[in-house]
Amino acid sequence: MKAVRIHQFGGPEVLTYEDIPDPQPRKDQVLVRVKACSLNHLDLWVRKGLPGVKLPHILGSDIAGEVVEAGEYVSGITSGQRVIVAPIYFCGHCAKCLAGLQNQCREFTVIGNAVDGGDCELFAAPATNIIAIPDSLDFNQAASVPLVFVTAWHMLVGLAGVRTGQTVLVLGASSGVGIAAIQIAKLFHCRVITTAGNEEKLEKARTLLGADHGIDHYKQKISDEVRKITNKEGVDIVVEHVGAATWDESMKCLKTAGTLVTCGATTGPNAAIDLRHLFARQLRLLGSYMGTMAELRDVLSHIFAGRLKPVLDRTFPLTELRAAHEYLEDSRMFGKVVVNP
Numbered sequence: 001m002k003a004v005r006i007h008q009f010g011g012p013e014v015l016t017y018e019d020i021p022d023p024q025p026r027k028d029q030v031l032v033r034v035k036a037c038s039l040n041h042l043d044l045w046v047r048k049g050l051p052g053v054k055l056p057h058i059l060g061s062d063i064a065g066e067v068v069e070a071g072e073y074v075s076g077i078t079s080g081q082r083v084i085v086a087p088i089y090f091c092g093h094c095a096k097c098l099a100g101l102q103n104q105c106r107e108f109t110v111i112g113n114a115v116d117g118g119d120c121e122l123f124a125a126p127a128t129n130i131i132a133i134p135d136s137l138d139f140n141q142a143a144s145v146p147l148v149f150v151t152a153w154h155m156l157v158g159l160a161g162v163r164t165g166q167t168v169l170v171l172g173a174s175s176g177v178g179i180a181a182i183q184i185a186k187l188f189h190c191r192v193i194t195t196a197g198n199e200e201k202l203e204k205a206r207t208l209l210g211a212d213h214g215i216d217h218y219k220q221k222i223s224d225e226v227r228k229i230t231n232k233e234g235v236d237i238v239v240e241h242v243g244a245a246t247w248d249e250s251m252k253c254l255k256t257a258g259t260l261v262t263c264g265a266t267t268g269p270n271a272a273i274d275l276r277h278l279f280a281r282q283l284r285l286l287g288s289y290m291g292t293m294a295e296l297r298d299v300l301s302h303i304f305a306g307r308l309k310p311v312l313d314r315t316f317p318l319t320e321l322r323a324a325h326e327y328l329e330d331s332r333m334f335g336k337v338v339v340n341p
């Protein structure tokens with residue numbers, strides 16, 4: 001099959017389109033013909049080099065495609081079925097997995113991170129990861145969903161315990177996690193404040209996603225605007241994934257006993273915490289990584305019913321994966337970038 005692999009870590013130039021042997025699925029696996037695979041910031045981190053990644057390596061976490069064949073031990077999945085592959089890799093038999101906490105499994109990783117991903121023509125997946133999709137969702141839309149929506153659902157619903165009517169600040173309206181988090185917060189009838197780097201993106205956040213207030217993070221100071229919007233009270237929940245560039249502002253935006261939940265550090269990992277603020281203001285800081293299979297099923301039920309919508313920015317052929325990486329790295333997108341083998 002054709003695949004894009006990396007043989008060394010580095011810039012987009014290390015992405016190499018080449019012929020490799022087809023995967024040989026086990027009897028408990030399903031072979032999927034990849035129709036679409038979306039990019040995530042994780043792809044950029046893995047390409048630049050993360051511990052645990054064995055070379056050569058295939059990137060790509062969010063796979064949508066068609067079942068080629070299901071192994072002998074697999075039931076309920078048939079050839080030709082349109083599916084997504086849950087991007088969650090786990091052992092399936094430890095205490096955490098059996099408790100439904102797959103993202104706490106010792107073997108947990110994201111597909112495309114410590115195990116090969118979907119930037120290729122064929123992918124062999126455990127049957128438990130195969131989820132059928134309705135005809136209303138095309139492959140590009142379907143591939144735009146799993147990683148960012150399960151991440152945002154776990155952050156807001158699983159960890160922060162979002163409640164109807166709260167005020168939520170979502171950083172980075174145009175990012176995959178931002179787009180998912182704004183919609184999920186609106187599903188809970190929250191007031192949503194969001195940030196982006198230009199007015200065009202903020203307008204889309206309001207009209208497409210339902211955000212109530214937009215802050216231009218280049219022209220305005222986030223905490224000042226949040227104070228104005230909330231009448232000096234602050235927000236109940238901050239959804240963080242930007243990291244060093246916004247951390248201080250995010251902390252300042254919380255109301256007393258507010259919750260900051262973070263799943264990433266796109267602009268850098270080092271941030272300071274004033275411990276006096278942490279205890280005196282009774283803040284909660286939560287770290288989040290992906291989500292569970294049950295949470296993925298929960299959030300997908302809202303996608304399939306049309307209550308939450310994938311937002312696709314553009315597609316590239318798999319042969320142009322380098323250009324797709326550059327496009328994501330330049331933050332030119334509003335929504336997901338998808339490649340088609």
Ligand SMILES: [Zn+2]
Nearest residue numbers: 091094097105
């Ligand atoms: Zn496990």
